[in-house]
Amino acid sequence: MTAFFWFIDALLGFYYFLLIVMIIMSWLTAFGIINSYQPFVQTVQQFLYSVTEPALAPIRRMLGRFLPNLGGFDISPIILIFLIFALRILIRSDIAPLFGIYGY
Numbered sequence: 001m002t003a004f005f006w007f008i009d010a011l012l013g014f015y016y017f018l019l020i021v022m023i024i025m026s027w028l029t030a031f032g033i034i035n036s037y038q039p040f041v042q043t044v045q046q047f048l049y050s051v052t053e054p055a056l057a058p059i060r061r062m063l064g065r066f067l068p069n070l071g072g073f074d075i076s077p078i079i080l081i082f083l084i085f086a087l088r089i090l091i092r093s094d095i096a097p098l099f100g101i102y103g104y
Contacts, residue, residue: 005096022048
């Protein structure tokens with residue numbers, strides 16, 4: 001069972017890493033540092049979009065109901081990062097100890 005919780009924690013950590021890479025690549029593209037017409041850059045951006053967009057789209061829809069337009073500033077990745085951190089803490093401190101697993 002320890003391996004299961006470790007695996008879930010590792011997947012959440014990897015998803016966090018992909019979110020950070022997606023944020024950095026969007027900034028680099030927006031500021032014209034990398035050329036988004038390069039085939040490698042397009043492949044990486046399409047991969048990151050297809051992996052992160054299913055989790056970010058519902059957050060964007062929810063924020064659209066409650067917050068006014070922030071003018072090109074997207075806070076949905078920040079909220080998703082906070083949710084990932086909260087889920088990892090919840091798993092480590094509350095869910096895993098229910099199964100007798102401490103400090104994996």
